[in-house]
Amino acid sequence: MRLKVYQTVLDQAMVPLAYVGNPDKAKRVVDACYAGGLRSFEFTNRGIGAHKVFDVLAEHCRANYPDLYLGIGSVVDPGTASLYIQLGAAFIVGPSIDEEVARVCHRRKIAWMPGCFTPTEIARAEGLGAEIVKLFPGNAVAPGFIKAYLAPSPQTTIMVTGGVTPERANLERWFGEGAAAVGMGSQLIKGDWIKDGAFDKMEALAKDTLALVREIRS
Numbered sequence: 435m436r437l438k439v440y441q442t443v444l445d446q447a448m449v450p451l452a453y454v455g456n457p458d459k460a461k462r463v464v465d466a467c468y469a470g471g472l473r474s475f476e477f478t479n480r481g482i483g484a485h486k487v488f489d490v491l492a493e494h495c496r497a498n499y500p501d502l503y504l505g506i507g508s509v510v511d512p513g514t515a516s517l518y519i520q521l522g523a524a525f526i527v528g529p530s531i532d533e534e535v536a537r538v539c540h541r542r543k544i545a546w547m548p549g550c551f552t553p554t555e556i557a558r559a560e561g562l563g564a565e566i567v568k569l570f571p572g573n574a575v576a577p578g579f580i581k582a583y584l585a586p587s588p589q590t591t592i593m594v595t596g597g598v599t600p601e602r603a604n605l606e607r608w609f610g611e612g613a614a615a616v617g618m619g620s621q622l623i624k625g626d627w628i629k630d631g632a633f634d635k636m637e638a639l640a641k642d643t644l645a646l647v648r649e650i651r652s
Contacts, residue, residue, distance in 0.1 A: 436545035439503045439525045440565050442473050447615040448647050451476035452623040457490040459628055466633040468499050470640025478507040492522040512538045519544055536562040566591045573597025580611035600643040609650050
């Protein structure tokens with residue numbers, strides 16, 4: 435499965451991510467992203483009982499969206515990784531590198547995308563088997579960093595998360611520097627829209643942003 439996950443991330447170059455504490459609203463968020471054309475979703479492990487919501491969401495995706503890869507983010511320890519893998523997580527994302535999380539993911543053939551911020555961290559993550567590294571937080575990354583890093587390390591595959599917005603200028607910066615993908619949270623999945631039930635707006639924004647990403651990359 436992890437090869438298909440990596441390929442989907444690289445093909446679409448855009449991964450939506452959010453924590454939604456209400457299971458019904460979480461399903462509506464995923465419905466909107468799927469209808470907008472997105473085929474991966476990172477549910478973040480940030481609230482009390484988040485695994486219970488994820489369990490419901492995973493069942494929903496298995497029943498309705500067999501081609502959607504549902505992953506879990508904000509994972510910092512192997513126990514949490516194991517729990518979510520058991521619940522059906524297709525990929526694991528973390529804000530940092532944890533060697534034990536890497537081992538759990540590799541043992542279960544699950545895609546692992548750890549958070550990195552420095553050249554040393556990127557190299558360490560790749561040494562632990564990361565195919566895609568998450569450059570985080572993106573809003574603290576200096577302009578030109580990705581391009582400068584890829585010059586001596588063109589085999590590195592970077593997904594930027596944090597500070598990514600649906601605006602053309604922002605996306606042109608990341609892809610122009612050489613990012614392979616971006617992760618997009620609150621700028622795509624807006625809290626007010628979830629509260630107001632404006633899932634049609636979320637679907638439209640997902641569709642438009644995916645189209646913009648494709649245009650920029652082409």
